[in-house]
Amino acid sequence: MLEKKDIDLEKAVLIGVITKEQDADQSKEYLDELEFLTYTAGGEVLKRFTQKMDMPNPKTFIGKGKMEDVRQFIEDNNVGTAIFDDELSAAQERNISKILECKVLDRTNLILDIFAQRAQTSYARTQVELAQCEYLLPRLKGMWTHLERQKGGIGMRGPGETEIETDRRIVRDRITLLKDKIKTIDKQMSVQRGNRGKMVRVALVGYTNVGKSTLMNVISKSKVFAENKLFATLDTTVRKVVIQNLPFLLSDTVGFIRKLPTQLVESFKSTLDEVREADLLLHIVDISHPNFEEHIESVNKILGEIDGADKPTIMVFNKIDAYQAEPYDETDLILERTKAHYSLTEWKNTWMHRVGKNNALFISALNKQNINEFKKRVYDEVREIHVTRFPYNHFLYPDYEEES
CATH class of the missing domain: 3.40.50.11060 (GTPase HflX, N-terminal domain)
Known part of the structure; x- marks a missing residue:
């Protein structure tokens, strides 16, 4: 409740x-x-x-x-x-x-x-x-x-x-005014993104309330607002993050949801420019939610609408501390065993195993479980992108060293 x-x-x-x-x-x-x-x-x-x-x-x-x-x-x-x-x-x-x-x-x-x-x-x-x-x-x-x-x-x-007295003409005029205002702010934000140089950009994406802001707070040591309510984060937050000695930009974006209003998708497309311009996406999933697979489909659908579906992506299954499989009695001849009865180990051997080597991570941002493994995977991926972009810098970033 x-x-x-x-x-x-x-x-x-x-x-x-x-x-x-x-x-x-x-x-x-x-x-x-x-x-x-x-x-x-x-x-x-x-x-x-x-x-x-x-x-x-x-x-x-x-x-x-x-x-x-x-x-x-x-x-x-x-x-x-x-x-x-x-x-x-x-x-x-x-x-x-x-x-x-x-x-x-x-x-x-x-x-x-x-x-x-x-x-x-x-x-x-x-x-x-x-x-x-x-x-x-x-x-x-x-x-x-x-x-x-x-x-x-x-x-x-x-x-x-x-604006109780508003009629259609006034609303249309207001819509035009708001669109012009958004275009102006978009230009300013585009300049800001350009001023960040060629640092590798990583974006957190996912369904609403899956723990993106909590994870950002853990790895960027910042204080982004996080709450157990839907849409706690609306504004895109960008932080400079350093893992070992490797710097990159990490952005936390608005959470997605099924049946997301078309009007919101359209008006927030500019906010999601951080996703479009990212070099790497971290798709955060609340694996403790019984319908997390549908959430993944919803996020992928919206990513397709904003031209972000083809980005290199790491699937990060969060909240493993809260995951509970439904109990199953093998002697019960009536109850059919379904995905609801899978253990985490069994889930890892399903389609998640085929996502790609190390591209499916299982963590708890709240309890910091497997955060070292997560940091290493992100470090390796960002390092590869950075070295491709600046070949002469490869000696600056050695292999990731495990943190104690």
């Missing part, structure tokens, strides 16, 4: 569907993630609703009977927010709002809200506002009275609550 330290958490219910493309197990997994997103945004989930159907209802996402169940529960428990696991159309959102008479959000809106909370720098805030404006533009019709009635809370930060 999620630990709820906050006093005034916003009451919410979650709604998802089970379809031909999304079976019951996947639906549960997505709703687990949606609950974590809700918690990160400052909400408390009181109940989940799921319905099995061929495809979502084009008018109300779920069926009439299930919608009445949701409405009754919201009324009986004074729930203020209904959150849907998939993106709702403008028409669906309006129809559902009339029935439930509460704030209605979809997964995209929820993620945008978390980004609005987490954005610390002017650049991140500009990117988030651009994504929010692009999300709101097709939903302006009949939306402002709904927002005006609800006042703040989850999903109401940013332009939604401060």
Whole structure:
């Protein structure tokens, strides 16, 4: 269960569907993630609703009977927010709002809200506002009275609550202005990257909440913000790191997530320039998560969208201290043995073994398990890139010496 330290958490219910493309197990997994997103945004989930159907209802996402169940529960428990696991159309959102008479959000809106909370720098805030404006533009019709009635809370930060009077023309003008502002900052950041010289660049990539910032803190001896919540890091952090006597640049990037809103992928593409321009990617994976293989696929998909899929990559399986295989009784003739029952040793002998020699590492950044092995692997790879770039420097960087 999620630990709820906050006093005034916003009451919410979650709604998802089970379809031909999304079976019951996947639906549960997505709703687990949606609950974590809700918690990160400052909400408390009181109940989940799921319905099995061929495809979502084009008018109300779920069926009439299930919608009445949701409405009754919201009324009986004074729930203020209904959150849907998939993106709702403008028409669906309006129809559902009339029935439930509460704030209605979809997964995209929820993620945008978390980004609005987490954005610390002017650049991140500009990117988030651009994504929010692009999300709101097709939903302006009949939306402002709904927002005006609800006042703040989850999903109401940013332009939604401060520009109630906005019409399409003003929003389009704002989008143009924000895009111009981002272009200007991009040019400045490009100059900064150019001023770093030809140092080898290494980028941490991975699903959100896999421990990238914790790992960066360990190997760069810096204090990057790390928290057990989704999207703790939005702004790309770059540090100069020295392993033994070999210097290189290490960047920590925003975490990825399944069903990442298109608007965010577009507006944060410039932030991910650090990934595009990296010489080496460290793909961090939370191996203790039951669906880490799906997380890997999601990250690889987004890397493909930002032209980062062909980079030299080391797979780093983090949180081995938290990994627990499900118990399996060989005498049980009914229970089928699956990947959930694999030990770490068995996992290492699956496709991970075929990733390449030393290209799959198993560590715990929190407990610093196998960090020496990790540092040696990164040192060897960075050294090879550096020597290729500066052949006359090869004698400066001997083989890695084990740290005591």
